[in-house]
Amino acid sequence: MPEPSATLSATDPLPWAAILGAGPAGLMAAETLARAGCRAVVFDRMPSVARKFLVAGRGGLNLTHSEELPAFLRRYGLAAPSLRPSIEAFPPAALVEWCEALGQKVFTGSSGRVFPCAMKASPLLRAWLARLNALGVEIRARHDWRGFAADGALRFATPTGEVLQRPTAVVLALGGASWPKLGADGSWARYLPEVEVHPFRPANCGFRIAWSALFRERFAGAPLKRIVLHFEGRVVPGEAIVTRDGIEGGAVYALSAALRDAIDRQGEALPRLDLRPDLNLEEVSRRLAQPRRGQSLSGFLRKTLGLPPVSIGLLQEALHGGASQAELPGLVKALPLRLEAPQGLERAISSAGGLALAELDQGFMLKRRPGWFAAGEMLDWEAPTGGYLLQACFATGRSAGLAAAAWLRRTDQGGASLPRG
Numbered sequence: 001m002p003e004p005s006a007t008l009s010a011t012d013p014l015p016w017a018a019i020l021g022a023g024p025a026g027l028m029a030a031e032t033l034a035r036a037g038c039r040a041v042v043f044d045r046m047p048s049v050a051r052k053f054l055v056a057g058r059g060g061l062n063l064t065h066s067e068e069l070p071a072f073l074r075r076y077g078l079a080a081p082s083l084r085p086s087i088e089a090f091p092p093a094a095l096v097e098w099c100e101a102l103g104q105k106v107f108t109g110s111s112g113r114v115f116p117c118a119m120k121a122s123p124l125l126r127a128w129l130a131r132l133n134a135l136g137v138e139i140r141a142r143h144d145w146r147g148f149a150a151d152g153a154l155r156f157a158t159p160t161g162e163v164l165q166r167p168t169a170v171v172l173a174l175g176g177a178s179w180p181k182l183g184a185d186g187s188w189a190r191y192l193p194e195v196e197v198h199p200f201r202p203a204n205c206g207f208r209i210a211w212s213a214l215f216r217e218r219f220a221g222a223p224l225k226r227i228v229l230h231f232e233g234r235v236v237p238g239e240a241i242v243t244r245d246g247i248e249g250g251a252v253y254a255l256s257a258a259l260r261d262a263i264d265r266q267g268e269a270l271p272r273l274d275l276r277p278d279l280n281l282e283e284v285s286r287r288l289a290q291p292r293r294g295q296s297l298s299g300f301l302r303k304t305l306g307l308p309p310v311s312i313g314l315l316q317e318a319l320h321g322g323a324s325q326a327e328l329p330g331l332v333k334a335l336p337l338r339l340e341a342p343q344g345l346e347r348a349i350s351s352a353g354g355l356a357l358a359e360l361d362q363g364f365m366l367k368r369r370p371g372w373f374a375a376g377e378m379l380d381w382e383a384p385t386g387g388y389l390l391q392a393c394f395a396t397g398r399s400a401g402l403a404a405a406a407w408l409r410r411t412d413q414g415g416a417s418l419p420r421g
């Protein structure tokens, strides 16, 4: 990683853009600026770039999704109108092309999710950094943005002391607030007091359940395969994992925004778990009406319904909680889970909240800070897992980069200048 170098300033011969944050959004903004012939310098507080992107690669790096664009855009809920122009301009097919041009072929899984064939982020990131280097993008690691000096210069804490920078344009791509140890912790909000920032909340997260000590000891880490989760009329087939203090996994993440909001409203959420979605209630009732012939309850449930130990454990939790054995068929098909709280931001895959979209114009420029642009997860949108997160980060990074490049061109022609912080 290059070492910190001399301070850049608006008096440098060429206008230049500072990109704060070297995740997918910031690096895409930098690539876009550099391709437009602009000087782009990326600053990140961590010793190396794109740490969250690399961690996303551990799960195979679900880059985007192959569904049709109207359905794709609906995944962003209320934020869809703000994100639509960016995603239409850089849709999933363009992201796939971009990835393949970096030497990483992709494949589409049976769920429609798109992954690089390498199923990890490191080869893609390596090729991308080489391209950025060839385009002249400069990357300054270990530069922690700490707000403004009295004259409005950007202040960075670096291992060799404070560094001040006076760019012509700024692209903020500082990320949300999940997995803070990877670099993004939402602390940027304190440096922009004039801008509306909605509180960060966990998204695509697990939830806390007060398991009995016995259940927790036996089943923490156990997968619940081929289950279906029901909540507020939504039906999500998939998998989940029992954790020491609750439940997480794909089916839970898909419902996590609705579950989190229900907990906010009423203190708890009660999704229902179908443990045998392939059997209807009549069939489950018929099988459970068979004589037990001295078998233990767990043996009987295993034999008649083929349930794994963790599912039997869940039914036993319900029985210990006061349900009767006569209710077992209904419990197999719709076992209530009492979710008490979302797991914290430290373990959430993404965050909701962030810089209010109403603060931005169509080019992702801050209305209250001309020449400042913002992109990626630091903006207030959320989406389920499935590639929607990275797609929006890349697409908004590109939009912000294009708009910043246009701003720099106007500056170069004596039109625009960056107001002081």
Ligand SMILES: Cc1cc2nc3c(=O)[nH]c(=O)nc-3n(C[C@H](O)[C@H](O)[C@H](O)COP(=O)(O)OP(=O)(O)OC[C@H]3O[C@@H](n4cnc5c(N)ncnc54)[C@H](O)[C@@H]3O)c2cc1C
Residues within 6 Å of the ligand: 020, 021, 022, 023, 024, 025, 026, 043, 044, 045, 046, 049, 050, 051, 052, 053, 055, 056, 057, 059, 060, 061, 062, 063, 064, 143, 144, 145, 146, 173, 174, 175, 176, 178, 179, 182, 183, 184, 185, 186, 187, 188, 348, 349, 350, 375, 376, 377, 378, 386, 387, 388, 389, 390, 391, 393
């Ligand atoms: C475990 C996990 C798995 C995931 N899997 C997927 C997946 O498969 N598909 C998908 O679409 N999404 C996935 N995501 C989400 C995805 O990785 C993020 O949405 C994406 O990385 C956000 O990109 P970003 O550029 O906006 O922010 P980030 O990637 O968070 O980058 C922000 C950068 O800003 C830097 N920064 C923050 N504050 C400062 C400061 N004050 N000064 C300097 N630098 C600063 C940080 O160090 C960081 O490098 C996953 C996330 C996690 C945690």
